[in-house]
Amino acid sequence: MASADWDDDKREAKVSNSKDAMSHLLRYGRRHTKEFLVVVGLVLIYILTQVLQPWLVKIVIDKDLIVKHPHFRSILEIGILYLGVTIIGLFANFTQNRKLQWIGQRIVRDIRNDLFTHIESLSMRFFDTRETGRLITNVSSDTNNVSQFFTSFLLSLIQDGMSVLLIMGAMLLLNWKIALFSFLVIPVIVLISVGFRTKLRDNYRFTRSQFSRLIGYTAENLGGMRITQIFHQEQKQLDRHTELNKRYTSGNINEYKWSVLFNRTFSILGNLAVAMMMWLGGEAVLHRSIQVGVLYAFITYIQQFFNPINSLTQNWNTLQASMISAERIGGVLLTEPEIKDSPEPIALPVQPDTQTVDLRGEVAFNHVSFGYSPEKLILKDIDFRIAPKSFVGFVGETGAGKSTLMGLLTRFYDIQQGSITVDGMDIRDFRQQDLHKVMAIVQQEVNLFSGTVADNIRLFREDISDEAVIEAAKIAGADEFIRAMPGGYESWIRAKGANLSLGQRQLLAFARALTLSPKILILDEATASLDSATEMILQRGLTRIAAGRTTLVIAHRLSTIRQADVIFVMDQGRIVERGNHEALMAKGGYYADLVNKSAPNADELIEGSV
């Protein structure tokens, strides 16, 4: 699993040039250039005040304290100045921080919105080849990483870089010889910081992954505790838990030890730097080349090197993470939708009085061949015509190509050969938006959204009124169970929650399709076990929603399509038989065979029909 993920990353990275991706995303920052400049100005003020603080103490020491006749008035002045500088600095930093976060938040929002909009516009094939989980990561965490580039990396580059430079400047001003000596400490800090950083990051990742394995294991076992208990395997499961827990704990301890080691190394290094300064500066004081206050400032400054350099190396990691994320996002954003609207689309015929779509709903497949990859055809020479407002069924074993057929009618994929028409017009000549207004699909697995029942039926569309929702639910046969729910139509449902049964979900999907009043209804029947009573309710709902429109049903239970006008029997990508139930049974072919096999008890059926 992990290695596959990794390959995927590399592949994505190759597809989109990383510089392209980053510059693409930098455009989001460019909108805020002026604000960025203000931030830079404020950062500069803040850093200046920080560097000024030891300088002021130095002035106090050298000008007022060390002299023969110290002067208190100027100490008071400088004390007040110190407070003033501190307050100005803090205010600048405070404002800068808020401004920068405000910029960053808007950037991440814009990227998220654009990314989501773009993903929604992509064609089905894109979704076939991506894991949903990966896409969600793109939207939530990758966008966040990219925004860190603006808020964290850029800030650190400006703030920390500038601190180091200004401190160096201040030291040079005080005494350039000692300053140059002290700069020796900089490469040492950088090296140690970079060296530790990699180790710390690896440790962190290791511990995280061990932790999520432990938590995942716990979650799974909480869900399956019943099975563990019934099979009496408590000890086995506990042993595995112990093993994972031990691994996490030792990883965690190791991570902790390294971070202590890192911090202590830094603190000993800091003290070494001070000692070095005492030695160098002390001699300079002895030789009268500097004053005591200057020594004080030097000792303070050399300690100030540590934080910004550490923070810079830390942010180097942020940069790397943002680059990887930028590539991923770029890879998605640069993907073009595979299926495009025709440059001169046909306008949807509209009935002038009611403003509704004026189509009869005649569907035809003309010698259609299709494969997800051109060399491997799934559908071969499919040719049929469905009269408006008729009810047709498609049957066949799993993999016969039934669902693929429906995906072609909705133009989720473009066909390689032949044509598909609605009322004699090629579906490729419609705008996709328009084509989809004509159709509705009800799928095997009913997708639910976190929201109210009513919103799930109207798919959150504001143009569909509560009355229309209730009307649709009544026709579909869903009204009864919805009213029985504690909040009725306003009951909250969760997408992953199991508070609706399979049958109820199906009825809800029927109602959903009805609110769209499609001319063509495509229905992929649920296969999962439904009890027979529910089956009957669904059957009745189906009959009602099919009335007055062209309905195509992929049937898994043959009883569903017994009454169909035409049944198409599919096998290995071809239509092998067609006709109504009676005709097909009389023929005694593939269909008749399927029907016989699905009877509860083959012997009984023969016995019974005698």
Place this chain on the structure above:
Amino acid sequence: MTPTQLIRSFVSSRKWSYLLAIVAIGAAEFFQVQIPHILGGFIDRLKLVGATEHVILHFALELVVVAAVFVLAFGFGQTQIGRLGRHMEYEMRQVLFQHWETLSSRYFQQHSVGDLLNHTLNDVTSVRQAMSMGMNQLSQAIFLFAATLYMSIQTINLRLTLFSLIPILFIPVVIAVIRPHVRMRSRLVQEGLSDMSELAEESFQAIRLIKATSNEPVEVNRFRQLTETIVERQMSLVRLNTLFQALIPLLSGIGFSIGLVYGGWLVVHHQISLGAFVAFTVYLTMLVQPLMQFGMVINLLQNASASVLRIQVLLAVEPDIKDPEAPVVKPWAGDLNVSNLTFYYPSSKEPVLKNVSFTVPKGTTLGIVGRTGAGKTTLLNLILRDYDPPEGTVFYDGADIRDMRLEDLRNQIAYVPQDGFLFSTTIGANIAFSQPEVIPEHVEKAASRSRIWDAIQEMPEGIETQIGERGIMLSGGQRQRTSIARALIKSEANLLILDDSLSAVDTRTETEILQALRQVRGEKTAIIAAHRLSALRDADWIIVLDKGEIVESGVHNDLIRKNGIYADLYRIQTGGEAHG
């Protein structure tokens, strides 16, 4: 054991380690506070005539040695406490997991996995934080604060220290007040983010539906609303955070200014030396740290005590199914008898099962049919003692199952659940779940019987193939067949229970599996509950449940002739053409 006891016994069993760590930290702080003192002495010595290079070097070396001792002792103490805290975390997780394993299904139905996970995710972690980070910071803060205060009063000046300290003393107050708000706001941000991810997930998973209904603009709009909310919440967090980040340096800045002015005044009036002044500025900076830590420790302790309370509630739950004090122990055969079983769920007044009685003699198969909610699964769960049946209602080989050891009863049963729950390990380990180890021949035998062996052989790594979380890599039918194999491998079990376990396999496979089950019939007693009547074609006796009561029973042909519920179901499922 309550968590407080757990912590107490953990600490007391390691009291010497803890003591050593705390002593080390105390010693470390003693050395740390010498550093400004050395610095001050150094400055004063520099001003005196007669300072030599030798003297300077001496001071510098002294500083290095003192700092090294400080760093080593502190690092040691810190590591020690951190390590101990993590060991305690380990033990808490073990205790929780072990405790959960003793609790019965009822408990897991009443609590969502997510809520339970929060205990192990957040509560255990926050206790560990208090025990390691909290203890570290607290001991450091106490020693450092005391030592710094002592040094600056003793070696410098009492009044200077007190005056400069006033604004700094507000730091822990600010932290203790603002931090909980920061946490609350950041939780709101997290919620916003997870709402957004949830919407994205739902939307991408429903992409076919969305595209087919051209609902993309609606989705985009919903998404935009959420990202807007996130921006608002983030900014509200930022506002508080920036305020917080500005207040602390402001307070210490004020303290420092006071120190500068008053300290300067004292130097001017020769009450303290210049070296003491310099040392004081360093002490002042050092005081800020423990005061910040006091604030944080208060927060950590607040969190941890709430967590301890939650864990305490969790651990106090007693398992509701227990072994009898004097269990019946004998060689078991496989006769099942249910007599006059009426059962209520604790929360409801209506019985789920009413006066249910039947006998399944050893080696026969009982079929159970009925609508959803008729009580089929409840009945099976009572036989499994997933819930306790009333006394004197369910008998196995003549013994009330409540008088059997739970372990004995469950060893007798090979069970196939409705949902086909599988673990995220290899398919082989799933099939051999009840076995101490995976023996390929046994797995193959069971897998062949449940018609999953061919599919396993086609998998990239055979029985070593990982099947993902809850068996996500398998189809619904494959999952059911795998869980049938898991039951069949338990050759020592005499009672086979299938709870609607053939619903997701196609009719042809169903026939094959039933054929395979026929092989074990005669040796084993079987109970098969199903919606689809075809799954019951081998039953020796069928009972029809409706609203918790047996309304019909008999063999298939009799039941068809009765023209009742069973015949109705038969008609619906065959498509309306059944005759008696």
